[in-house]
Amino acid sequence: MRASRLLSVVLLLQDRGRLTAQQLAESLGVSVRTVYRDIEALAAAGVPVYAELGAGGGYQLVDGYRTRLTGLTPQEAGTIFLAGMPEAAAELGLGAVLTTAELKLRAALPARLSRHVDEIRDRFHLDPAGWFRETESHPHLAALAGAVWNRRRARMRYLRWRQPREVEREISPLGIVLKAGVWYFVAQVEADIRTYRVATILDLTVLDETFERPEGFDLAASWARWAADFERRLHRDEATVRLSPAGIERIPYLMTRAMARNVRDGLGEPGPDGWTTVTLPVESVKHAHADFLRLGADVEVLEPAELREMMRSSVAAMARFYS
The missing domain is CATH 1.10.10.10 (Winged helix-like DNA-binding domain superfamily/Winged helix DNA-binding domain)
Incomplete structure (x- = not known):
């Protein structure tokens, strides 16, 4: 040890x-x-x-000293190849580079470690994409990755959710993040550090101008702060509901992570009928309406009154269809 x-x-x-x-x-x-x-x-x-x-x-x-004690254990060799994501590398424009590096590494491994790598690949596969959505198009991802690597400023035109929808910005791209199959990037815009979704880029021009990365910038820490803040901002409202035992079991599969966490941490004792009352964070009444309809007869909305009325109207309309 x-x-x-x-x-x-x-x-x-x-x-x-x-x-x-x-x-x-x-x-x-x-x-x-x-x-x-x-x-x-x-x-x-x-x-x-x-x-x-x-x-x-x-x-x-001492300058120039380099150890030759860099032999890999079977576990280390296997995990290096397990960590590779060829699809992500290809989207970044690094597919050929990754293949070449992998071939060089395999050539340097003893035969027994090379066989162990093959065994690892036969038994484990990493698929970073999320479920149930079309793969987004990222025509500007490779150019953006080049700008990040070479510290080149860029001019982008992108689509945002509020008016005006199309906006142009000059950015200093600092890093790229792959989250559940969705590509994001972090950039400095004037004095601010902002996060964007790569698929929203309509046009990207990499400039000749270089930039200095902010002192002490940490991509992983910046992403963690943004993700936590995004989740807080996303769930601005609350809804109080009654859930059946089946509804509680289905929440982690059908609802957001924040809603599932509230069910896990804030669940009280069930009533005589087995149902449990809980308050859940929701993005808006409109979003909550669509979310709770997915639970069918395993949820009863108590508050807010507007959401309860929306659920009642939807259930009544469906009852007319099937009566």
């Missing part, structure tokens, strides 16, 4: 350059005291690692 961690220390310093003891500890999931002991062990073993003191200091390897 310690030998693996010592190798990880060397690889981290080789990959990232100078790192503080705290940064190493966080990356390895150990204490700072353990990092100190590991650095001493590496130095004693002849690894040319040294400490730079003062502000901005840390541990680093």
Whole structure:
């Protein structure tokens, strides 16, 4: 276990350059005291690692030093290929690059690891697309990815939900995210960091002008903040309903994650008839009307009155059709 961690220390310093003891500890999931002991062990073993003191200091390897201890375990080799998403790479314009890199990696693997990779692929498959929707068209995705990689500014014309529908913006594209089969991108627009759906781009021109990425920008953290805020903004209203046991079971499959979470966390004791009253976040009365109709006779809307009346009218109209 310690030998693996010592190798990880060397690889981290080789990959990232100078790192503080705290940064190493966080990356390895150990204490700072353990990092100190590991650095001493590496130095004693002849690894040319040294400490730079003062502000901005840390541990680093002597320039030009590179370890050859990079052998992969069967599990590591398998997970590298398992993590690949050829369809996503192709959409980004990197399909041929991924294929070439994969071939080079396979050629470098011992025969037993190469066989293990084939076994992994025979048993596991990653499909990132969501269910029940047509695949979106992304004619500008590859150009956008190139602008992200080369730090090139771009001018885009895109479609938004409010008036005026078509808007033109000059952007500094910072990163691309694939979420449940849907492509998004994060860009700096003047002083703001904004998130857009790639499919809304009507036209994209990559400019010759380059840009500097904002200091400390973290794509994963930025996306997590935006996604959480989007979910909060999406569910602006509430509805109080009664759910049958069957309705409770169907909520995770038919409703949004926020609604399912409320059912899981806010469910009280069922009444004598087995039904349970719960308050759910909804996007709007109109959206909730469509959502609750999917539950059929396993839901009764109590509030708001407007939504209850909409449900009553729809049920009465359906009853006339089938009477």
